[in-house]
Amino acid sequence: MREFVFTVTYKQGADDLMDVFISNPDLYARTLSCYATPRTMWRVDEVSGPEAALAEYDTAVAGLSRCSNLRGMGGCEIDWQHEVLEERPGRRVIYSKQSEDGGCRSIPYLVAHYLSDGVLFRAEQQRDEYVWRILAADSAAMSDVYDEIDRHLRDGLSLSFDRVERAPGWTGHSTPAPTDLPAEQRTALRLAVEYGYYEQPRQHSLQDIAEAEGIPTSTLQYRLNAAEGRLARRFLQTDRDGDRADPAPRMTGQSD
Known part of the structure; x- marks a missing residue:
C-alpha cells in the first residue's frame, strides 16, 4: 500500500470557507469519517481552533447551506447540507452531505469513479491548503484523477500531487492530531x-x-x-x- 497526496492551495477570495482558514492560521479541520460515490459524499469533520475563528467558521458554514450557486474545486455545482453534531469551546463536529452535478468533480468523487472500492481517505484543511491523503494499492493509477482535476481546476486554486513510498499515520501509532x-x-x-x-x-x-x-x-x-x-x-x-x-x-x- 502507498499514500497518495493531493494538495489544493487556495488564493484569498477564491472560496468563502477556505478564506476563514486563511485568515485564521490556528483553525484546523480533519475528517473523522467519510464515504463517497462518484456523485455524493457523506462525511463527519472535526474542527478546532480559537473561539473567534470558530465563530467565523460557523457563520461561513451556515452561509453554505443557504447558497444556491456553490462550486466544487472542479467547477461543478454543489448541493450541500450539514448538521452540527457537537459544539463546545474550541471544537465543532460537523456532519455534511454533498452532491456534485455533471462536469468535472472534486477529488473524492473522481477517485471513487476511477478506483472504485479499496481506498481510504483522510482530508485536512488549514491555512490555504486542502489536503487529501489517499491510501491505495501501489499499482493504483492516480494520473487520470490528477489530469482531470488539473484541467478543470477553478480560478484561484492550484494543485500539487505526491506519492509517498510508505504510508505514515495510518496504523494508529502516529503523533497526536x-x-x-x-x-x-x-x-x-x-x-x-x-x-x-x-x-x-x-x-x-x-x-x-x-x-x-x-x-x-x-x-x-x-x-x-x-x-x-x-x-x-x-x-x-x-x-x-x-x-x-x-x-x-x-x-x-x-x-x-
Whole structure:
C-alpha cells in the first residue's frame, strides 16, 4: 500500500470557507469519517481552533447551506447540507452531505469513479491548503484523477500531487492530531516553528518571539512547555499501547 497526496492551495477570495482558514492560521479541520460515490459524499469533520475563528467558521458554514450557486474545486455545482453534531469551546463536529452535478468533480468523487472500492481517505484543511491523503494499492493509477482535476481546476486554486513510498499515520501509532491540543498551545507551537525556534542553530529565542507577537515571555514559555509535554506523553503512550490507539479516519469509495 502507498499514500497518495493531493494538495489544493487556495488564493484569498477564491472560496468563502477556505478564506476563514486563511485568515485564521490556528483553525484546523480533519475528517473523522467519510464515504463517497462518484456523485455524493457523506462525511463527519472535526474542527478546532480559537473561539473567534470558530465563530467565523460557523457563520461561513451556515452561509453554505443557504447558497444556491456553490462550486466544487472542479467547477461543478454543489448541493450541500450539514448538521452540527457537537459544539463546545474550541471544537465543532460537523456532519455534511454533498452532491456534485455533471462536469468535472472534486477529488473524492473522481477517485471513487476511477478506483472504485479499496481506498481510504483522510482530508485536512488549514491555512490555504486542502489536503487529501489517499491510501491505495501501489499499482493504483492516480494520473487520470490528477489530469482531470488539473484541467478543470477553478480560478484561484492550484494543485500539487505526491506519492509517498510508505504510508505514515495510518496504523494508529502516529503523533497526536492538532485537535488534541488546546488552541493557545497549538498557537505557541506554530509560532515556535515559524520563527525557527526548533532549527539548528536556533533562529529566534522565545523572548524574540514573544516580543514580536506581543505575548508575555512567561506565557509563551508556559504554553509551549505544556504543548511539548502533552505531545511527548501522547507519543510515548501510543508507542507503548499502539494496539489500543484510535484507527486512522476512514473513507471508502464506491463506483456507480
